[in-house]
Amino acid sequence: MVPVLLAASEVNVALNVAFGVLAVVMIGAALFVVTTKNVVHAALWLVIVLSGMAAQYLLAAAEFVAVSQVLVYVGAVMVLFLFGIMLTRAQIGAEGNLNNPGWALGIPVALLLLGVMGWAIIDLFGDQTIEEAPGGASTQAISDQILSPYLAPFLAITFVLLAAAIGAIVLARKD
């Protein structure tokens, strides 16, 4: 799949090089997240994956989603994860038994899934190219979509967040 990474000449070469570098870094960091022996290190590798994902969103001309990703994931969710690790574990350092006894079952399952998904994706989108985005998707267009056709799911999301916040407080409260 050489043409997958080095795309045809009429498309932006810098974009493809940036995509390739980011993709390699993200896949390596994701593998460390699921294989490292240290829970804190796993959280820090996850920061690299999520930041790389924000950069990929920028390459996909989605500035607002990229900023939301940095704010919500890298800013809030990772702090939550680090607090969770701190509150549920006594020692800092390598731990012996982070994996299930049957952990090796995950490898064939993941490879089979990757094979099926990769075959379907290449079969469907084989050599379809993305033309240059016309100035990217503006934040104004996103807000127009959210506040008129997708208003009902937006309101539903607000209630989901409220219920999740109240539920988390009730669950975690000591009484």
Next chain:
Amino acid sequence: MFAVNFFLLAAVLFCIGVYGVIARRNAVLVLMSVELILNSVNLNLLGFSLINGNIDGHVFALYIIAVAAAEVGVGLAMVMLVYRNRRSIALDDLSEMKG
């Protein structure tokens, strides 16, 4: 840029996340793997949005980010509750409902 780039990267990250969910025993690490899966889905949605020249994928990606934040909050609260009751967050110890 080929459209298949985004989808293949998302598929690889999705499968790594699935492996993490299956293989990990620590509940916090399973939640991290779920985050990997949700992020790969977001990348897919943005890729489709780019192909179709349509902004709807961005809206869905924002909703997924919001739901993922709620999921992590409730999930970590449940993990803390389990830790407080059992002094352990190993998922294979939680077998009371096993038939």
